Amino acid sequence: MAPCLDVHGLSKSYLHNRVLADVSLSVEPGQIHALLGANGSGKSTLVKCVTGVVSPDPGARISISGAPAESGYTPSRAHQLGIRVVHQEAPLVDGLAVADSVALHRGYPRRGRLFTSGRRMRAETQAVFDRLDVGIDPATPAGTLSAAQRAMVMLALALADVEAGASFIVLDEPTASLPASDADRFLGAVEQAAAQGVGVLLVTHRLAEVSERCAAVTVLRDGRVAASGSRQDFSEERMVAEIVGPEQTGSAASAEVAAAAGITRFTAGRTGPRDDGRAPSSPALVARGLAGELVADASFEIAPGEILGIAGIVGSGAGELGRLVAGIEPIRGGTLRVGGEAAGVGYGIRAALERGVAYVPGDRMREGGIAGLSVAANLALPALRRYFHEPAQARADFRTVIETFKVRPPDSRSPFGTLSGGNQQKVIIGKWALTRPRLFVLDDPTAGVDPGAREDIYAVLQGLRRAGTAILLISSEPEQLVRLAGRVLVVKAGRVVEELKGSAVTVTDISRAAM
Amino acid sequence: MATVDTVRKQREAAPPRLPGWQRLLERYGLLLLLVAVLVGFSIALPDTFATKDNFVTILQQESVLACLCLGLILPIAVGEFDLSIGYVVGFSAILAAALGGKTGIPGPLVLVIVLAVGLLIGALNGFLVSGLKVNSLIATLGVGFGVSALTTGISSSEVLFKGIPDLIPTVANTDILGLRTAVWLVLALAIVMYVVLTYTPFGKKIYAVGGSERVARMAGVRTGGIKIAAFALCGLFAALAGLLNLGQAGAANPSFGSNLLLPAFVAVFLGATTIRPGIFNVWGTIVAILLLAAAFSGLGLAGVPLWIQPLFEGVLLLGGVVFARTEARSLGRG
Numbered sequence: 095m096a097p098c099l100d101v102h103g104l105s106k107s108y109l110h111n112r113v114l115a116d117v118s119l120s121v122e123p124g125q126i127h128a129l130l131g132a133n134g135s136g137k138s139t140l141v142k143c144v145t146g147v148v149s150p151d152p153g154a155r156i157s158i159s160g161a162p163a164e165s166g167y168t169p170s171r172a173h174q175l176g177i178r179v180v181h182q183e184a185p186l187v188d189g190l191a192v193a194d195s196v197a198l199h200r201g202y203p204r205r206g207r208l209f210t211s212g213r214r215m216r217a218e219t220q221a222v223f224d225r226l227d228v229g230i231d232p233a234t235p236a237g238t239l240s241a242a243q244r245a246m247v248m249l250a251l252a253l254a255d256v257e258a259g260a261s262f263i264v265l266d267e268p269t270a271s272l273p274a275s276d277a278d279r280f281l282g283a284v285e286q287a288a289a290q291g292v293g294v295l296l297v298t299h300r301l302a303e304v305s306e307r308c309a310a311v312t313v314l315r316d317g318r319v320a321a322s323g324s325r326q327d328f329s330e331e332r333m334v335a336e337i338v339g340p341e342q343t344g345s346a347a348s349a350e351v352a353a354a355a356g357i358t359r360f361t362a363g364r365t366g367p368r369d370d371g372r373a374p375s376s377p378a379l380v381a382r383g384l385a386g387e388l389v390a391d392a393s394f395e396i397a398p399g400e401i402l403g404i405a406g407i408v409g410s411g412a413g414e415l416g417r418l419v420a421g422i423e424p425i426r427g428g429t430l431r432v433g434g435e436a437a438g439v440g441y442g443i444r445a446a447l448e449r450g451v452a453y454v455p456g457d458r459m460r461e462g463g464i465a466g467l468s469v470a471a472n473l474a475l476p477a478l479r480r481y482f483h484e485p486a487q488a489r490a491d492f493r494t495v496i497e498t499f500k501v502r503p504p505d506s507r508s509p510f511g512t513l514s515g516g517n518q519q520k521v522i523i524g525k526w527a528l529t530r531p532r533l534f535v536l537d538d539p540t541a542g543v544d545p546g547a548r549e550d551i552y553a554v555l556q557g558l559r560r561a562g563t564a565i566l567l568i569s570s571e572p573e574q575l576v577r578l579a580g581r582v583l584v585v586k587a588g589r590v591v592e593e594l595k596g597s598a599v600t601v602t603d604i605s606r607a608a609m
Numbered sequence: 610m611a612t613v614d615t616v617r618k619q620r621e622a623a624p625p626r627l628p629g630w631q632r633l634l635e636r637y638g639l640l641l642l643l644v645a646v647l648v649g650f651s652i653a654l655p656d657t658f659a660t661k662d663n664f665v666t667i668l669q670q671e672s673v674l675a676c677l678c679l680g681l682i683l684p685i686a687v688g689e690f691d692l693s694i695g696y697v698v699g700f701s702a703i704l705a706a707a708l709g710g711k712t713g714i715p716g717p718l719v720l721v722i723v724l725a726v727g728l729l730i731g732a733l734n735g736f737l738v739s740g741l742k743v744n745s746l747i748a749t750l751g752v753g754f755g756v757s758a759l760t761t762g763i764s765s766s767e768v769l770f771k772g773i774p775d776l777i778p779t780v781a782n783t784d785i786l787g788l789r790t791a792v793w794l795v796l797a798l799a800i801v802m803y804v805v806l807t808y809t810p811f812g813k814k815i816y817a818v819g820g821s822e823r824v825a826r827m828a829g830v831r832t833g834g835i836k837i838a839a840f841a842l843c844g845l846f847a848a849l850a851g852l853l854n855l856g857q858a859g860a861a862n863p864s865f866g867s868n869l870l871l872p873a874f875v876a877v878f879l880g881a882t883t884i885r886p887g888i889f890n891v892w893g894t895i896v897a898i899l900l901l902a903a904a905f906s907g908l909g910l911a912g913v914p915l916w917i918q919p920l921f922e923g924v925l926l927l928g929g930v931v932f933a934r935t936e937a938r939s940l941g942r943g
Contacts, residue, residue, distance in 0.1 A: 464824050
């Protein structure tokens, strides 16, 4: 039987920039094939070539289930040949109900020849969701879904297509914004589809997924195939080594020290609410019986220089907890003291900022930064007035962020939207680090970030901690919490159900308590 | 694990950039076109187009539109529309003429009242949009209709020319170095707006709100206040444009003003394709106004039928915007 996808000698150049060089890759029916690589290694371009979005340089051979993709190969031709793609960003229309958005992709059920049937539309969507246990009401406006829910909708659609006869699915970092439990459920469904003979190309940054689910691995580095083979030949260590490449510089510890040194430079020579002479041992944040829409009776403290982890599946209230502390969602009960100052009536974003709370949102694309403005304009945003009076300080600060946080490309004039996800996240964290916050709240800061940039972000967080910042780290990845947090609260159905400390912080315990 | 610096440096240190000359063409294309139009018509029509009088006339005529555009940049840059500006231009001229002719209020006070009314109308737009969350097209259209009704009511649909305070023509028409004060005033305001938009926190907040209101709000920007200020200043500029027109024309015509709405939008959008491509900017807008005006004047003097002119305007607007989009796409950010 012909391979689902057979790529041979594929190269692609933009202007004079060679993005892919002589890439060959083959995905067999029934196989989940992992495509790995750092951001910028050419994964997305490869996916675009395979799905007909861009045409490769002459000389490449691509065939789909034995049918060669000739000139004039377009996304609709790819669709005809049985390829389905799940992108990182779900193409749902914010203003429409989920069912309408789904019908946009799958076709509108008709009533008679002229009219669409809203009832059948919702019923069909519900049926697709039910098969995969997606707990989303089809009548919900798509705009109100979380990033994780949007990803779940798209996965459900692709898998429904597989049942309808698609032969090959491309998953482009589908689990980037999903918590581990949901990611697991969906990959399980993907595995079932593969077992029925469908070929799957899985682009991912989560190496654990590869070890558990994939049969074959291809690693791209600098646009070339760095390594390729059966999964048995790839330990997680080897995958990382192949992604990163032979030239390595610096160690994690020295990166932390550099980040901490950079961050302390922001604090140099300025006065603000953080220099209030309070003893550094007093907690940065005290919550007592904190309540929001879902969160109820949450009590905890964070000390300066401590990373407190929050674990919880989507919809558990873990994300809401962060938004309550950051003043984005209204507090409905309990007390919150930041740096000894009580958060009273009218506690909102501005009040939180005044008390020194910085919030790095989970939805990076919509809430993190302004795509059309430069890195410098994004960095300056929370402190426009100060930088207006001290332009030299602004330039120095931006340079420090770019150097110590390793933002690539190292140019404050590049448009924020052209940066890779990991580098965008560094800029967003840098933007808040510049305001010398007392407390950093981060909601899944490494979702969709490649392993290299992830290490950089870990170093930045450790640097912040060393510089005395308190950190509330909400994460859907237990491994991350084990690595960074000294203490982890597990949130389930809006309540803190368990507190893990020190050696008790393990992946198994976090996962067990969160489920 | 070690970092992947070396690898990523190779990959990302050189982001896709257009070659230098293409970037220059993108930034200064419209300006070059303006120069080409000026030179071309000057060679073709040395006796009528290339005269000092013609250039002075163009600058004076366009000062009203330029004043209006300086205001309109603000709501557009925060991501909203203001359709009331044309009506406000007409209304402020009628209001000034009526106050002067019917009440005998002294000139300076008339000036202050009219400008304040413009500011308030703009603030009302801003309040409807950011306070009551009305879509800005609807809100400013509604306010525009109201203003237009007031214009008709006050003027009884007649041209007002009696008792216009002397101060107004003086402010608009005094000759300084061969150009009237209206031109100098608008030039000064353009410089002020350029500095405000480019260098001050207020200007940066304007662009931030336009880029993403959500991100700006989460960074502590009072996005509602910024929007109200943008609309209010736009109203102020529209009122000033009305006064300048009244000063130049010597009479207030109740039907004047709404015809400026579309040219103002054309100029602001076309302006965003040049000088600072992709960003609504002052000098790009000024270049666009001058380009359109010079071309109109040249075509008119060359005897080209009148209906060609809006066609030219449309082609230029679409061409400019499409050109800018193509450039953006080839950079991979379209």
